[in-house]
Amino acid sequence: MIRTPLRPLARILEARARGESPAAIERENLRLRHEQMRDAARDRAEGRLLMLGVMFFAAFLVVGVRMGSLAASEPSEPRAATSGAAIVAQRADIVDRNGNILATNLATHSLYAQPPNMIEPLRVARELVAIFPDLDEEKLVRDFTGKRKFLWIKKKISPEQMQRVHDIGDPGLMFGPREMRLYPNGPLAAHVLGGSGFGREGVSSAEVVGRAGVEKAFDSWLRDPANGGAPLRLSLDLSVQAAVERVLAGGMKLMNAKGAAAVLMDVQTGEVIALVSLPDFDPNERPRPLVKGDASDSPLFNRAVQGVYELGSTFKTFTIAQALDEGIVSPATMIDTKGPLVWGRHRIRDFHNYGPQLSVTDVLVESSNIGTARIAQRIGAERQRAFLEKLGLLEPTPLEIVEAASGKPLLPQNWSEISTMTISYGHGLSASPLHLAAAYATIANGGTRVRPTILAGPVAPGDRVISESTSRAVRSMLRQVVSRGTATFADVEGYAVGGKTGTADKPKPTGGYYKDKVIGTFASIFPADDPAYVLVVSLDEPEDRTGSEPRRTAGWTAAPVAGEIIRRAAPLLGLRPEIETAAGFGVTLAAN
Structure with missing residues (x-):
């Protein structure tokens, strides 16, 4: 200016x-x-x-804008800052072949404490014990009044529990968001799913990792964000799984068995429709593994996959199938069944005296150990071993659960002639019910190799093991085992069940065999004329006590249980029963 x-x-x-x-x-x-x-x-x-x-x-x-945004948002607790890599908590669902949920995620919260921020630690400890009775009040008081600056109280709490903790009103109690794994069907398919738990944890998130079953086998896939949240689709059918579990549990109780297993499989693809091991567990509250004693006593033990047993006379089907396919015998060939069959210091006997000879068909129908052993002698050890290897009975199954690798068959150290003879009727070689189901599927589907899978989807055809004509002949024999042989209690009207019983003495841990404990197994196919499914049922130490004397053979124990499973499951699988019309019944066209 x-x-x-x-x-x-x-x-x-x-x-x-x-x-x-x-x-x-x-x-x-x-x-x-x-x-x-x-x-x-x-x-x-x-x-x-x-x-x-x-x-x-x-x-x-x-x-004003900030207040408006806070009013429109969900309330949340303050989160402590964490360092290190971010924890990926999201995990894909697991569904059955029809899209039904087997495993999913549930948003919940964890509860932790910061004692330096507490106003009334004694009151807080008292009221927390009222909400969570499993907590120790004295220990909480020591932790709250000591030098600790942080401690977990509960890793998972329900919304109701969270509200009650809120009502305590102490600033030292904090909540952290959690994503927990939920199995809405409880114990159903527990041994397939396996279960999960928390891996790395922070106050604001936790890593959910698989502990067993498909949860562990596909852990990386289920946690991979690249999959876009797509569910893992299994071959199981939830309704069929439930029916099989219910009937098997009832059969296990009626037959006074220690444990039981069942495998239902598609004969063409090897897809496992139902897989049951009893006793089972709830994967929502997975129990701890046993630290001592027999592993099979734990409900975590998967008898269908990990349990390797001598499966008894169910192996006779393989011996006869090989002999037929290689032209060694025909269904009508007569076999010497005079007993006992003496080989060195060993004596092979039959359960009953079947006379001096039986046809090959009747060797299977009547379940003659002597007849089967004589057929195996004609096959020889080398060819027998090669055939069983083609059926997948000498290696762990490729099923996509982590326990499958531990189900390794037990083979004789020296595959001698006597081993060949005993293995022919199911003694001297131990395999799992899943092995047996896959091998029966191979025999029944026309002769192409089946590899079991727990995943739904297309499966490439396997190598040919036996001819279609041999498969037809064996199916006819298996049908006769049910219609007039050792497995008549497994016959189901309208479904033409075929199968083979197997009763094997249970080995002692110290060597030798129990005289009054067996593994009862029934391997079945249905419908026998054009098989769609294989069902294997195995009972551990079964005993039918309805008669004057206990009956332990598979024809009295495993076979009727399998028959009831087929009766319940076949309609759920879409199989229509074949009803035979009475003689003379028909429709006549009347002329006007």
Whole structure:
């Protein structure tokens, strides 16, 4: 601003010349200067007030928007900052072949404490024990009043429990978000799913990892964000699985068995439709493994996959199938069954005396150990071993659960002639019920190798093991075993069941065999003329006590249980019963 002189010389000289006072000019100029200064100060003040008003308006606008967003959001607890790699908690669902949920995720919370922030630790400990009775009040008091700055109280709590903890109202109690694994069907298919637990944990998230079964076998896949949340689809049918479990549990109780297993498999693809091992467990509350004693006593033990047993006379089917396929015998070939069959110090006997000879068909139908052993002698050890290897009976099954690798068959150290003879009727070689189901599927489907799978989807055909004509002949024999042989209690009207019983003495841990404990097994196919499914049922130490004397053979124990399973499951599988019309029944066209 250019300042005007208060006493300009030109105006002073003019004023003196006119006789005026120069002081009036100075006063006027001073007044004008003060007015200019006042106007400038007012303009500055007005600008500052305007800017302050804009700033206050912007601040109130920000606060209002933030308050609105908080009011519209879900309430959450403060989260402590964590370092290190982020924890991936999201895990894909597991569904059955029809899309029914077998395993999914549930949003929940964990409860932890920060004792330095607690106001009333004694009251908090008392009220927490009222909510969670399994907690120790004295230990909580020690932790809350000691030097600890952080401790977990509960890894998973329900919404109701969370609200009750909220009502305690102490700032030292904190909640962390959790994603827990939920198995909505409880124990159903427990040994297939396996279960899960927490891996790496933080206060704001936890890593869910598989512990067993498909949860562990597909752990990386289930946690991979690249899959876009797509579920893992299994070959199981939930409704069929439930029916098989229910009937098998009832049969196990009726037959006074220690344990039981069942495998239902598609004969063409090897897809496992149902897989049951009893006793079972709830994967939502997976029990701890046994640290001592027999592993098979634990409910975690998968008898269908991990349990390797001598499966008895069910192996006779393989011996006869090989002999037929290699042209060694025909169904009508007569076999010497006079007993006992003596080989060195060993004596092979039959359960009953079947006379001096039986046809090959009747060797299977009547379940003659002597007849089967004589057929095996004609086959020889080398060819027998090669055939069983083609059936997959000499190696662990490729089923996609982690326990499958531990189900390794037990083979004789020296595959001698006597081993060949005993293995022919199911003694001297131990395999799992799953091995047996896959081998029977191979025999029944026309002779192509079946590899069991727990995943739904297309399966490439396997190598040929036996001819289609041999498969048809064996299916006919298996049907006769049920219709007139050792497995008549497995016959189901309308479904033409075929199968073979097997009763094997149970080995002692110290060597030798029990005289009054057996493994009873029934391997079946249905319908026998054009098989769609294989069912294997195995009972551990069964005993039918309805008669005057205990009956332990598979024909009395495993066979009727399998028959009831087929009766319940076949309609669920979409199989229509074949109803035979009575003689003379028909429709006659009457002419007008």
